[in-house]
Amino acid sequence: MPELPEVEVVRRGLHEHVTGRTVASVEVLHARAIRRHLPGAADFAVRLTGQRMDAARRRGKYLWVDLSGGEAVLAHLGMSGQMLVQPVGAPDEKHLRVRVVFEDDGPELRFVDQRTFGGLALDELVEVDGTWLPRQVSHIARDPMDPEFDADAAVRALRSRKTDVKRALLDQTLVSGVGNIYADESLWRARLHGLRPTAKLTTAKTAELLGHATQVMLEALGQGGTSFDALYVNVNGQSGYFDRSLAVYGQEDRPCAWCGTAIVREPFMNRSSYSCPRCQPRPRDAKTAAR
Numbered sequence: 001m002p003e004l005p006e007v008e009v010v011r012r013g014l015h016e017h018v019t020g021r022t023v024a025s026v027e028v029l030h031a032r033a034i035r036r037h038l039p040g041a042a043d044f045a046v047r048l049t050g051q052r053m054d055a056a057r058r059r060g061k062y063l064w065v066d067l068s069g070g071e072a073v074l075a076h077l078g079m080s081g082q083m084l085v086q087p088v089g090a091p092d093e094k095h096l097r098v099r100v101v102f103e104d105d106g107p108e109l110r111f112v113d114q115r116t117f118g119g120l121a122l123d124e125l126v127e128v129d130g131t132w133l134p135r136q137v138s139h140i141a142r143d144p145m146d147p148e149f150d151a152d153a154a155v156r157a158l159r160s161r162k163t164d165v166k167r168a169l170l171d172q173t174l175v176s177g178v179g180n181i182y183a184d185e186s187l188w189r190a191r192l193h194g195l196r197p198t199a200k201l202t203t204a205k206t207a208e209l210l211g212h213a214t215q216v217m218l219e220a221l222g223q224g225g226t227s228f229d230a231l232y233v234n235v236n237g238q239s240g241y242f243d244r245s246l247a248v249y250g251q252e253d254r255p256c257a258w259c260g261t262a263i264v265r266e267p268f269m270n271r272s273s274y275s276c277p278r279c280q281p282r283p284r285d286a287k288t289a290a291r
Helices: 004-018 041-048 151-160 165-170 180-190 203-222
Strands: 023-028 053-059 062-067 071-076 081-086 096-102 108-113 119-128 131-134 264-268 271-275
Touching: 004 053, 004 062, 004 081, 004 108, 004 203, 023 041, 041 119, 062 119, 062 131, 071 081, 151 165, 151 203, 165 180, 165 203, 180 203, 180 271
Parallel strands: none
Antiparallel strands: 023 096, 053 062, 062 071, 071 119, 081 108, 096 108, 119 131, 264 271
16 A cells, blocks of 8 residues: 555645646546545535635645645545546546546546545544644654654654554554555664564664654655556656665565575565564564464
């Protein structure tokens, strides 16, 4: 699923292409795409029509657009969701789910989703610690690129959670934005195995890990994010290329850039973890990560 860099790339595209524009009409082509909007497709279309899109925002991996009426369009990209800006009259994408037409007759905003795990919804904005967020994401912690992010507080939160370090890093209520890819990359840079207990990490080591997570996401953002296939694209349909710079994620059996040892893959929460067995030794008392 897209992580902070990929979602930020989309947010920037939306900010450039839809901010200040007023919705003329909305067409929902697949009801599943608005299943999180409980009142249904007709209500979604009617309430969005006539509203001005004021700002595209993000927290962690969550994306939304503020509306002039005080609500927000919250976008769940899921595994294959795309927010595309297309000229009026351009051929419809095979998996087009929602079309938004604007009053200025300029490019349309299209939500395309092959696997239909993503979707759009209207949500009310609520104030949390001085920031307005859609209610559905009000529990999500700030991410390292947020101007108000408190790194010291995040370090304390990570160390206080009694679990292994990778699970803590993926907990969006502690620090948001980090997913499986960038967790593995930052753990490799910190030379930590993902099963290392948080209780055994020093404050300095935890801060180092968080710094690596921030840096690797900034590097990925600079390359348009990580795209393993054509599903992860920006609003113009272009893929990122940070996958060429990945040191461990998806690199099973390839040599570690530091020591030359073959990278290994281990099961982790119905996904996979990648690490160097020499640079990131597995804790002796670690339980299997498959559960």
